[in-house]
Amino acid sequence: MEAILSIWKRDVIKSIRDKASLIGNLALPILLLIIFGSGMGGAIKFMTERAGIGNALSEFNFTKFMFPGVVGITIFSTAVISALTVVQDREFGYLREMLVSPIPRGSISLGKVLGGSTAAVIQGLIILVLSPLIGISLNFTMILKLIPAMLILAFTVSSLSLYVATFVKSSQGFHTALTMLILPMIFLSGSIFPLTGSPAWMEFLVKINPVTYGVDMFKKILLGSQEMPKIVQDVMGLNLSVFGYSFTEYTDFVLVLAIGILLLFLATGRMKKVEA
Numbered sequence: 001m002e003a004i005l006s007i008w009k010r011d012v013i014k015s016i017r018d019k020a021s022l023i024g025n026l027a028l029p030i031l032l033l034i035i036f037g038s039g040m041g042g043a044i045k046f047m048t049e050r051a052g053i054g055n056a057l058s059e060f061n062f063t064k065f066m067f068p069g070v071v072g073i074t075i076f077s078t079a080v081i082s083a084l085t086v087v088q089d090r091e092f093g094y095l096r097e098m099l100v101s102p103i104p105r106g107s108i109s110l111g112k113v114l115g116g117s118t119a120a121v122i123q124g125l126i127i128l129v130l131s132p133l134i135g136i137s138l139n140f141t142m143i144l145k146l147i148p149a150m151l152i153l154a155f156t157v158s159s160l161s162l163y164v165a166t167f168v169k170s171s172q173g174f175h176t177a178l179t180m181l182i183l184p185m186i187f188l189s190g191s192i193f194p195l196t197g198s199p200a201w202m203e204f205l206v207k208i209n210p211v212t213y214g215v216d217m218f219k220k221i222l223l224g225s226q227e228m229p230k231i232v233q234d235v236m237g238l239n240l241s242v243f244g245y246s247f248t249e250y251t252d253f254v255l256v257l258a259i260g261i262l263l264l265f266l267a268t269g270r271m272k273k274v275e276a
Contacts, residue, residue: 011115068218069191082116083165116158153214156260166270
């Protein structure tokens with residue numbers, strides 16, 4: 001336990017001190033919210049008014065729709081880069097010291113994942129400050145639901161990032177690998193735009209993307225999407241289902257947690273094969 005806490009503390013402090021990353025991980029989601037939210041919101045309102053679709057959809061606030069996705073992107077972008085410390089530690093020899101020590105590889109993996117998860121949750125909580133500006137009123141119950149939801153998504157993405165990091169030996173290689181993951185996982189999660197009417201191959205990728213279920217959790221908690229008019233749920237893709245089963249925020253939570261645990265075990269297995 002002491003080893004896990006030491007690794008966790010080191011990575012959290014390192015993340016907080018990296019001001020450039022802190023600002024960068026907040027800047028992109030905010031820009032997406034302002035530019036994409038405003039642009040798409042106007043376009044959707046124009047199309048629905050021209051098509052004569054009901055008021056429930058024509059009055060839908062697209063910027064508000066994007067906000068849970070922006071929270072997800074903030075957590076994802078922070079957590080996914082967290083395992084860079086493993087690669088850097090490998091390059092500078094610090095990982096060798098940990099690997100030759102009596103610390104179990106599982107403790108190293110868990111400490112790294114928890115460190116990245118904590119930093120990501122902090123970023124997610126910071127972005128919530130913007131919620132009143134777009135018409136979302138947070139209450140105590142919502143916060144109590146959001147914190148574990150953020151933690152579970154961050155835990156899963158950090159575990160995935162760690163698993164990827166065990167395959168690469170340089171920072172450049174890690175960044176290249178992440179580039180191939182980040183954009184597809186963000187775009188195929190429903191965080192930026194609704195994925196209703198997607199082709200079958202894309203819908204398959206959406207359903208196997210763990211970020212999809214994390215973003216769906218945030219939509220249900222922040223927007224109460226399950227209580228919106230059915231036409232809004234159908235058009236905006238707010239009724240996530242797999243094989244006819246409709247997900248709730250609790251089943252989203254359990255699924256994301258299960259994926260995270262699996263990825264952590266895989267990362268730990270790979271960590272046992274890593275040579276510093």
